[in-house]
Amino acid sequence: xxxxxxxxxxxxxxxxxxxxxxxxxxxxxxxxxxxxxxxxxxxxxxxxxxxxxxxxxxxxxxxxxxxxxxxxxxxxxxxxxxxxxxxxxxxxxxxxxxxxxxxxxxxxxxxxxxxxxxxxxxxxxxxxxxxxxxxxxxxxxxxxxxxxxxxxxxxxxxxxxxxxxxxxxxxxxxxxxxxxxxxxxxxxxxxxxxxxxxxxxxxxxxxxxxxxxxxxxxxxxxxxxxxxxxxxxxxxxxxxxxxxxxxxxxxxxxxxxxxxxxxxxxxxxxxxxxxxxxxxxxxxxxxxxxxxxxxxxxxxxxxxxxxxxxxxxxxxxxxxxxxxxxxxxxxxxxxxxxxxxxxxxxxxxxxxxxxxxxxxxxxxxxxxxxxxxxxxxxxxxxxxxxxxxxxx
Amino acid sequence: xxxxxxxxxxxxxxxxxxxxxxxxxxxxxxxxxxxxxxxxxxxxxxxxxxxxxxxxxxxxxxxxxxxxxxxxxxxxxxxxxxxxxxxxxxxxxxxxxxxxxxxxxxxxxxxxxxxxxxxxxxxxxxxxxxxxxxxxxxxxxxxxxxxxxxxxxxxxxxxxxxxxxxxxxxxxxxxxxxxxxxxxxxxxxxxxxxxxxxxxxxxxxxxxxxxxxxxxxxxxxxxxxxxxxxxxxxxxxxxxxxxxxxxxxxxxxxxxxxxxxxxxxxxxxxxxxxxxxxxxxxxxxxxxxxxxxxxxxxxxxxxxxxxxxxxxxxxxxxxxxxxxxxxxxxxxxxxxxxxx
Numbered sequence: 047x048x049x050x051x052x053x054x055x056x057x058x059x060x061x062x063x064x065x066x067x068x069x070x071x072x073x074x075x076x077x078x079x080x081x082x083x084x085x086x087x088x089x090x091x092x093x094x095x096x097x098x099x100x101x102x103x104x105x106x107x108x109x110x111x112x113x114x115x116x117x118x119x120x121x122x123x124x125x126x127x128x129x130x131x132x133x134x135x136x137x138x139x140x141x142x143x144x145x146x147x148x149x150x151x152x153x154x155x156x157x158x159x160x161x162x163x164x165x166x167x168x169x170x171x172x173x174x175x176x177x178x179x180x181x182x183x184x185x186x187x188x189x190x191x192x193x194x195x196x197x198x199x200x201x202x203x204x205x206x207x208x209x210x211x212x213x214x215x216x217x218x219x220x221x222x223x224x225x226x227x228x229x230x231x232x233x234x235x236x237x238x239x240x241x242x243x244x245x246x247x248x249x250x251x252x253x254x255x256x257x258x259x260x261x262x263x264x265x266x267x268x269x270x271x272x273x274x275x276x277x278x279x280x281x282x283x284x285x286x287x288x289x290x291x292x293x294x295x296x297x298x299x300x301x302x303x304x305x306x307x308x309x310x311x312x313x314x315x316x317x318x319x320x321x322x323x324x325x326x327x328x329x330x331x332x333x334x335x336x337x338x339x340x341x342x343x344x345x346x347x348x349x350x351x352x353x354x355x356x357x358x359x360x361x362x363x364x365x366x367x368x369x370x371x372x373x374x375x376x377x378x379x380x381x382x383x384x385x386x387x388x389x390x391x392x393x394x395x396x397x398x399x400x401x402x403x404x405x406x407x408x409x410x411x412x413x414x415x416x417x418x419x420x421x422x423x424x425x426x427x428x429x430x431x432x433x434x435x436x437x438x
Numbered sequence: 439x440x441x442x443x444x445x446x447x448x449x450x451x452x453x454x455x456x457x458x459x460x461x462x463x464x465x466x467x468x469x470x471x472x473x474x475x476x477x478x479x480x481x482x483x484x485x486x487x488x489x490x491x492x493x494x495x496x497x498x499x500x501x502x503x504x505x506x507x508x509x510x511x512x513x514x515x516x517x518x519x520x521x522x523x524x525x526x527x528x529x530x531x532x533x534x535x536x537x538x539x540x541x542x543x544x545x546x547x548x549x550x551x552x553x554x555x556x557x558x559x560x561x562x563x564x565x566x567x568x569x570x571x572x573x574x575x576x577x578x579x580x581x582x583x584x585x586x587x588x589x590x591x592x593x594x595x596x597x598x599x600x601x602x603x604x605x606x607x608x609x610x611x612x613x614x615x616x617x618x619x620x621x622x623x624x625x626x627x628x629x630x631x632x633x634x635x636x637x638x639x640x641x642x643x644x645x646x647x648x649x650x651x652x653x654x655x656x657x658x659x660x661x662x663x664x665x666x667x668x669x670x671x672x673x674x675x676x677x678x679x680x681x682x683x684x685x686x687x688x689x690x691x692x693x694x695x696x697x698x699x700x701x702x703x704x705x706x707x708x709x710x711x712x713x714x715x716x717x718x719x720x721x722x723x724x725x726x727x728x729x730x731x732x733x734x735x736x737x738x739x740x741x742x743x744x745x746x747x748x749x750x751x752x753x754x755x756x757x758x759x760x761x762x763x764x765x766x767x768x769x770x771x772x773x774x775x776x777x778x
């Protein structure tokens with residue numbers, strides 16, 4: 047076997063390395079300030095202080111009050127809690143039995159919607175434009191007097207398009223003022239100011255490991271007064287909305303990573319935009335390529351490219367063997383690449399969807415990552431396009 | 439790499455031989471299964487073995503092709519009273535079709551699987567497919583449709599070993615799959631059984647069960663539950679052993695009879711393939727009609743893409759749709775499908 051190639055990591059939308067600031071902040075929590083923050087002694091108090099400091103920091107960086115930040119074990123749990131928890135609570139209060147989600151939400155939201163369907167809710171899916179933007183007018187036609195929740199993500203996880211959340215909020219306010227507005231901001235927080243983009247949302251999901259924090263940590267912002275039925279019950283932590291001993295180290299790492307993200311956002315965005323533009327220009331030289339997602343509204347780190355005449359599944363193998371980490375579709379627990387419901391919602395046909403890959407950049411991307419892709423990918427495409435079947 | 443012991447050892451042997459090996463697990467069936475969504479535990483076994491061998495491992499999603507090329511034809515065949523062999527069609531279209539093509543596109547020299555069969559060179563240097571070293575585990579039957587150009591590009595490392603050897607290798611290497619039981623059944627049929635799988639997909643249409651004279655013996659709730667030669671589950675009692683001797687899909691009539699009623703001197707074949715095109719336009723061959731069935735002597739006469747086998751001794755009738763593997767001694771000559 048060839049010596050292991052140097053890795054060019056272009057899968058930041060899947061996960062990121064832990065930022066040095068986050069790692070440094072977390073380490074004392076494992077061995078020194080390890081107490082259970084619910085306890086009453088000195089070690090517990092120190093942990094409680096660390097947890098609440100982290101909550102205050104995250105709240106400030108998201109434009110929320112500390113009391114509105116509920117820690118969860120990641121973005122999926124935050125989405126589940128928001129969608130299922132808010133819908134169940136609203137129905138119990140007699141507010142209605144209908145929810146609206148955009149058709150290209152993350153599976154964490156779509157699976158919650160499916161659960162609610164099984165519980166007797168009506169679920170409507172708002173369509174997506176070919177550019178990867180929720181059709182706000184169509185969404186307005188879906189809400190009604192029984193709508194209790196609308197969920198539209200802030201930035202799509204596959205194609206990186208920023209969604210017009212202010213327009214969504216305005217439509218909800220005009221046509222279904224009783225409905226709560228949830229946004230999955232898991233992909234957004236690394237790139238955009240959540241406080242301003244999602245300022246009108248009642249519920250906001252975020253995740254630490256998409257922006258340099260540890261896996262297994264996320265949060266749901268629950269604006270004051272929004273009723274939520276908890277999914278995990280027990281000792282009453284997180285104001286009764288999420289039981290279980292707090293992941294103090296995770297919360298502290300999340301806070302440090304988010305703060306570093308916010309503090310360096312302008313510079314990171316400018317730098318990554320430069321890398322992204324060079325990557326896109328290079329990919330454009332491969333005949334026939336197209337970009338998925340309206341470039342005018344994409345976050346800096348997302349490149350989603352379609353390459354006619356190749357199968358993404360095969361291209362990813364060649365890239366991986368050359369040390370380039372990229373992705374396509376969304377991953378199933380088996381590791382197989384499933385056809386993307388996001389690209390389908392944008393109207394791509396199957397062949398085009400299966401010929402598309404995502405190359406996502408992040409805060410630690412370097413120019414040699416782009417060099418490596420542009421060295422490896424065109425050759426891999428030529429190889430796959432030149433292949434003739436041998437089976438018969 | 440299915441997650442079973444044979445493909446695990448096949449990969450391990452190739453690594454030991456110094457090859458640059460890439461492990462691949464196929465996701466084939468997206469529907470209901472006994473082992474959970476996408477058979478995650480089997481994929482995980484394959485992934486762990488690949489990690490142990492320090493080789494890259496990928497999961498390829500062929501669920502759509504598997505539906506179109508294996509499952510849909512399987513259901514369609516039962517609908518018209520045929521008895522298909524889905525493992526053969528999976529080998530033909532998926533493993534040694536799409537996957538072999540992809541292996542080539544990825545720059546791989548050969549595709550290796552954990553099948554028990556031997557790929558050898560004969561005296562004149564031609565590639566040949568032979569029965570496995572372990573006769574009880576021989577899988578050359580389900581590979582009989584492979585032709586020389588495909589055989590040039592495939593390897594069956596465990597075909598040279600007995601199953602006991604395979605398990606010993608796995609144990610020696612500490613592979614987690616060493617003691618895993620062999621898989622037995624069609625991968626997409628759950629414990630609920632073939633009848634349930636088919637009746638979920640084929641409109642149930644009751645029909646008559648008759649004897650050779652046309653006398654009415656009873657009724658059944660769909661021909662999909664029957665296959666030529668079947669004895670159990672006929673639901674009629676005549677005082678002696680009865681077998682399904684004919685299925686008329688157009689009328690939905692199942693005819694039962696005595697063992698002697700099943701015997702045939704000839705079987706008509708379609709979709710013939712030959713490992714090498716040149717030899718044996720007409721030949722005396724060994725004929726095997728089931729994965730682990732006996733070998734009958736017969737004479738092959740070709741006509742166009744079809745052929746006829748004349749058996750030396752009359753043989754029980756074979757269901758239309760079944761694969762026939764043709765042998766010259768231990769060497770596979772070709773394959774065909776029993777015509778309707």
